Amino acid sequence: MKTYEILVKGYVQGVGFRYFVQRLAKKIGVKGYVKNLYSGDVLIIAQGENFQLEDFLKRVKTEHPYAEVNEMLIKEIQSSEFDDFTIEY
Numbered sequence: 001m002k003t004y005e006i007l008v009k010g011y012v013q014g015v016g017f018r019y020f021v022q023r024l025a026k027k028i029g030v031k032g033y034v035k036n037l038y039s040g041d042v043l044i045i046a047q048g049e050n051f052q053l054e055d056f057l058k059r060v061k062t063e064h065p066y067a068e069v070n071e072m073l074i075k076e077i078q079s080s081e082f083d084d085f086t087i088e089y
Contacts, residue, residue, distance in 0.1 A: 031082035
């Protein structure tokens with residue numbers, strides 16, 4: 001199991017992006033959280049198996065009808081295990 005810290009840049013706030021990410025994560029079985037940042041970016045901590053994370057990353061970037069993801073900065077991090085995928089405030 002891996003954990004990624006994903007910084008999503010672009011037009012990703014004010015369009016329901018966090019709720020979309022949460023629904024997608026639960027559908028795929030990814031755990032972690034999503035959070036808006038003051039910079040206008042969105043932070044995602046995503047934990048799962050390789051195949052789940054690959055699918056999740058691809059779909060986060062392309063499937064939201066109104067968001068425009070310009071860049072995703074991804075790095076693997078160490079983390080304790082998550083039980084669910086939540087929206088942090």
